[in-house]
Amino acid sequence: MRLVTTPLLVQAPIVEHCLVAKEVWRLTLCSPHIALAAQPGQFINVRPSSGHDPLLRRPFCINRISLEAQTISILYKIVGRGTKLLSLYKVGEQVDIIGPLGQGFKLTKPMERVLLVAGGMGIAPMYPLAKELCAKGSRVTCLLGVRCADDLAEVGELAELGVKVATASEDSGGTYHGTVTGLLAKTLRDDDFSQGFACGPNAMLSAVKDVCREARLPLQISIESMMACGLGVCLGCTCPRGEGDMYWHVCTDGPVFNAEEVSL
Amino acid sequence: MASPGIMQTKLASLSLQSPLLTASGTSGYGQEFSRLFDLHHLGAIVVKGITLAPRRGNPGTRLVETSAGLINSIGLENPGVEEFISREMPFLRQQKIPAIVNISGNTLEEYAALAARLSGADGVSALEVNISCPNVKEGGMAFGANCESAAAVTRAVREHSNLPLIVKLSPNVTDISSIALAVEGAGADAISLINTILGMAIDVHSKRPILGNIMGGLSGPAIKPVALRMVWQVYRAVKIPIVGMGGISNWQDAAEFILAGATAVAIGTASFVNPLAIPEIHHGLKFYAEKQGVKNIAELRGLAHQQ
Numbered sequence: 001m002r003l004v005t006t007p008l009l010v011q012a013p014i015v016e017h018c019l020v021a022k023e024v025w026r027l028t029l030c031s032p033h034i035a036l037a038a039q040p041g042q043f044i045n046v047r048p049s050s051g052h053d054p055l056l057r058r059p060f061c062i063n064r065i066s067l068e069a070q071t072i073s074i075l076y077k078i079v080g081r082g083t084k085l086l087s088l089y090k091v092g093e094q095v096d097i098i099g100p101l102g103q104g105f106k107l108t109k110p111m112e113r114v115l116l117v118a119g120g121m122g123i124a125p126m127y128p129l130a131k132e133l134c135a136k137g138s139r140v141t142c143l144l145g146v147r148c149a150d151d152l153a154e155v156g157e158l159a160e161l162g163v164k165v166a167t168a169s170e171d172s173g174g175t176y177h178g179t180v181t182g183l184l185a186k187t188l189r190d191d192d193f194s195q196g197f198a199c200g201p202n203a204m205l206s207a208v209k210d211v212c213r214e215a216r217l218p219l220q221i222s223i224e225s226m227m228a229c230g231l232g233v234c235l236g237c238t239c240p241r242g243e244g245d246m247y248w249h250v251c252t253d254g255p256v257f258n259a260e261e262v263s264l
Numbered sequence: 265m266a267s268p269g270i271m272q273t274k275l276a277s278l279s280l281q282s283p284l285l286t287a288s289g290t291s292g293y294g295q296e297f298s299r300l301f302d303l304h305h306l307g308a309i310v311v312k313g314i315t316l317a318p319r320r321g322n323p324g325t326r327l328v329e330t331s332a333g334l335i336n337s338i339g340l341e342n343p344g345v346e347e348f349i350s351r352e353m354p355f356l357r358q359q360k361i362p363a364i365v366n367i368s369g370n371t372l373e374e375y376a377a378l379a380a381r382l383s384g385a386d387g388v389s390a391l392e393v394n395i396s397c398p399n400v401k402e403g404g405m406a407f408g409a410n411c412e413s414a415a416a417v418t419r420a421v422r423e424h425s426n427l428p429l430i431v432k433l434s435p436n437v438t439d440i441s442s443i444a445l446a447v448e449g450a451g452a453d454a455i456s457l458i459n460t461i462l463g464m465a466i467d468v469h470s471k472r473p474i475l476g477n478i479m480g481g482l483s484g485p486a487i488k489p490v491a492l493r494m495v496w497q498v499y500r501a502v503k504i505p506i507v508g509m510g511g512i513s514n515w516q517d518a519a520e521f522i523l524a525g526a527t528a529v530a531i532g533t534a535s536f537v538n539p540l541a542i543p544e545i546h547h548g549l550k551f552y553a554e555k556q557g558v559k560n561i562a563e564l565r566g567l568a569h570q571q
Binding site: 006008009047052053054055056096098226227228229231232234236246 | 290533
C-alpha cells in the first residue's frame with residue numbers, strides 16, 4: 001500500500017528529457033517523495049523560470065511514476081513561453097516543482113473492462129492509469145485522438161502493457177480517420193465496457209461525456225484549467241458543478257471528476 | 265550579536281513576531297500553506313475576504329497571466345461569515361499568530377454587521393476592511409473611490425468593533441493621500457495598500473476579453489513600483505501605521521517598502537509562485553536588518569524620506 005502524503009516543494013534533478021513525438025516532450029525528474037506519493041491522475045506544478053516573466057507555475061499531469069527509479073515524468077507540447085523555457089532544460093539541471101497535487105482517478109471498485117479516451121495531450125495521464133488498471137486485472141482499451149498523426153505518442157508503450165490501442169487522426173494517419181469522439185461511438189457500438197476514463201480539451205470531453213451517457217458508461221474525466229497556485233488558495237481554477245450553481249476548484253477537488261459532477 | 269527581537273513589530277495595538285503578513289486572498293484561511301511551511305515566520309495571517317452571506321464568486325475564466333503579473337477576477341468567493349467562524353476559526357485559533365479577518369460589504373450596514381459579528385468571535389485579532397475589491401459590482405472598490413464613502417465605511421466598522429481596524433485602500437484613485445487621511449480621521453488604526461490595479465486582457469484569437477468578468481485586479485511584480493510610490497505618499501500624509509503590499513517577491517522588495525514607510529508588509533502573488541516566499545523573505549530581511557546594525561526592524565522605517 002502506498003502512503004498518502006502532503007505535497008512537497010522540491011528542486012528535482014532531470015534524469016531524462018526527450019522528444020517522444022513530433023512536438024511532444026517527456027521530462028523525467030528524480031523525486032523520491034513525489035514518486036512514492038503520486039497516484040495516477042495527480043499533477044505537479046512546475047516553475048519554468050526563476051524570474052518574474054513568465055510568472056506562474058504550470059500544472060502538468062503525471063505521465064510516469066517509477067518507484068524503482070524514484071522518478072516521475074510529465075509529457076508536454078511547446079504551446080507558449082512556459083513550455084518553451086521548459087524544453088531548454090538539460091539532463092542534470094534541477095526543476096522547481098510542487099507535488100503530487102490534486103485528486104487522481106478513483107480506482108477503488110473492481111473494473112473489468114475499461115475504456116480510456118485521450119484527445120491530444122490528454123494522453124499524458126493515461127499510461128500510469130493503464131498500468132495500475134492492468135496490474136489490478138482490468139482489460140484495458142485506449143483510444144487516442146490527435147489532429148495530425150505525427151503527434152501520436154505512447155502507442156507502443158501502452159501496447160506493451162497489454163492495452164488494446166486504437167488511434168484516430170483528423171489527417172487520416174491513424175487507424176480511424178476523424179475525431180476520437182467518432183472512434184469512441186464506433187467502439188461502443190462494437191464492444192461493452194464497465195468504466196470509462198477521458199482526458200483532453202473541454203470540447204472533446206463534453207462530446208465524450210454525451211456519448212458515454214448515451215451508452216450508460218460511467219465516466220471519470222481529467223480536466224485542464226489555468227491555475228495560479230495549484231494548492232487551493234487562489235480560487236482561480238473553477239469549473240461549474242453538474243448540479244446547483246456552485247463551482248469546483250480543479251486543483252484540489254480535481255483534476256479528476258466523475259463526468260456527471262461537472263458542467264463543461 | 266543580533267538582537268533576538270529584531271523582527272518583532274508593533275502594528276497598531278498588535279504585537280507581531282515578524283513584519284511579514286499574508287495578503288488577503290493569497291493564503292486562504294491558513295491551512296493550505298501550513299502544510300508547506302511553519303507558520304511561525306509569519307507576523308499574522310490575513311484571511312481571504314469574508315462577506316456576510318456566502319458568495320460563489322465570478323463565472324468564467326478568473327485568471328490571466330500577464331508580463332510579470334497576474335490578473336484575477338475571483339469575485340470574493342467565500343463561505344460567508346458564519347461558516348467561516350465555525351469551519352475556519354478553530355484552526356486559526358490553534359496557531360500562535362494573530363488572525364486578521366478581511367471583510368467586504370455591499371452596504372454600510374453589511375460592514376457594520378460583519379464587524380459586530382467578528383468582534384464577538386473568539387480568536388479574531390484585527391479586522392482588515394476591504395474598500396478596494398475591483399471584482400464585485402456593488403461595494404468593494406466603489407467605497408474606496410472617494411473620501412466620504414471611505415470614511416463612512418471606516419466609521420460604520422469603528423462603531424461596531426473594538427478590534428484594531430486596518431483599512432485596505434484601492435490604488436484605482438486619483439489621490440491616494442486624501443483617501444488615507446479620510447480613513448485615518450474616521451478612526452482607522454492602520455492602513456493597508458495597495459489592493460490590485462484594475463486591468464484586463466483580450467484573447468487575440470477569439471477577439472474577446474479573457475476574463476469572465478471582463479476586468480480584474482492586476483497583482484505581482486509588475487505593480488511593485490506603483491505600490492511603493494503609494495506607500496511613500498501615504499506615509500507622508502498620515503500618522504497611523506501602514507501595511508505595504510503589491511508585488512513584493514523578495515527581501516529587497518520588502519526592505520524597499522519599509523524604507524518607504526511601511527510598518528509591516530504583506531506577501532501575496534509571490535506565495536502562489538513560491539509557497540516558501542514568506543519564510544525566505546523573513547530570513548533575508550532579518551539578515552539585512554542585522555547587517556544594518558539596528559536593534560529592531562522599525563528603525564529602518566521611512567528612512568528613504570530622510571533628507
